[in-house]
Amino acid sequence: MYMCLEGIDGSGKSTQTALLEKWLQNCGLQVFRIFEPTDSKVGLLIREMLQDPGATDENFQRTLALLFAADRTILMEKIAHAESEGQIVVSDRCFYSSMVYQDGAEWIGEINRFVRKPDVTLLLDLDPETAMTRCEGSDSFEDLNFLMRTRSRYLELAEKEGFFILNANNGINKVHEDIKRVIAPKLGMCI
């Protein structure tokens, strides 16, 4: 089982994937927790490139999308291996992030041809104003605008792809409980 948490910056993906891992482990399951970009050589290059303040032009964004697809393709091997050992894969971001950040461009599907979609995707849906308060250094009108656009793309994609949408404005524990309620039946567990 490959499950993924998606959402705009500050929506709580890192917080909740860590809690989800802990809960599953406490239930006696083995978990392979991953995040994108990964810590592969390609993932490290992506992280470095994301630090570039001048990284806004279109070709730079295309290059990033290509690198994300490469990083993800490498990841597929690791996911398959973990699953073959009976581990539950919990991912912080996945293919859908590329869809959202590249506005559903057709070529994103093409360059991610070797990538598997998660079995379950949960969207942590957060109000962009709240996201601004949670993200250090986000204070401009452009930042807010970007978060608003990104959030609405996530909601569109959620409809199309059947994500579980959770209200990430709630407190950390409540969001965790909501995630458990979605995941438990998928794994045949009671909560």
Ligand SMILES: Nc1ncnc2c1ncn2[C@@H]1O[C@H](COP(=O)(O)OP(=O)(O)OP(=O)(O)O)[C@@H](O)[C@H]1O
């Ligand atoms: N439900 C919540 N209520 C209040 N604060 C939260 C909640 N969830 C997370 N936070 C806080 O908001 C900040 C961002 O959370 P987190 O890093 O988990 O988000 P993220 O989705 O991983 O962000 P990014 O996309 O930037 O990696 C952290 O300081 C975290 O402690």
Ligand SMILES: [Mg+2]
């Ligand atoms: Mg994070």
